[in-house]
């Protein structure tokens with residue numbers, strides 16, 4: 001079985017796929033971030049996985065046709081300006097009867113307990129930044145229709161709502177807030193003073209033992225290709 005992980009990043013899912021397809025299978029991970037790919041290669045070497053190959057490339061230029069049995073992308077389409085074009089290219093890269101699986105976010109399903117003003121403002125700013133840059137942090141719910149429009153059949157979905165009371169999962173929102181701060185300030189969506197205050201409040205909220213923090217809701221969608229174009 002041949003698989004492609006589009007926008008594979010550090011390769012955590014790529015390596016899982018390689019294990020699942022076994023020694024007779026082959027998995028390609030593609031990303032344009034050389035630093036992440038080096039990490040992915042190192043993990044593959046550490047784990048003695050030799051049926052995985054990492055390619056440095058801009059995935060929007062994917063031109064493979066009728067090549068893979070399985071094509072996968074996680075948290076990629078929400079970062080692209082033309083996600084429908086990318087999805088059509090991923091469908092084209094599949095062989096007939098091949099399966100496309102996409103996992104992506106819907107920030108409207110990102111929540112804290114109890115309600116917290118700093119957290120709500122972070123979610124709002126993340127969505128505003130996406131709109132301003134032509135990307136869609138709420139793309140998850142659009143993926144089933146995008147797959148159908150790309151000609152895939154038997155499209156089905158599951159929703160994953162991950163919630164944490166401690167650990168790395170709980171700190172993700174604070175890390176994401178820090179990573180968007182520069183762009184938010186540059187785009188005039190918030191002042192430096194507000195971002196500093198949000199960071200402090202969110203940090204306090206995350207560290208409390210009496211709070212819960214979710215990840216953005218994740219749509220997991222899959223469909224099958226009927227014929228080769």
Ligand SMILES: C[S@@+](CC[C@H](N)C(=O)[O-])C[C@H]1O[C@@H](n2cnc3c(N)ncnc32)[C@H](O)[C@@H]1O
Nearest residue numbers: 007008009031032033057058059060074075076
């Ligand atoms: C949020 S990360 C997700 C990584 C991985 N799929 C995962 O779930 O762990 C998005 C990845 O897409 C990659 N990416 C975004 N646009 C890309 C493009 N045009 N070409 C190649 N990689 C791209 C980024 O470098 C990043 O590694």
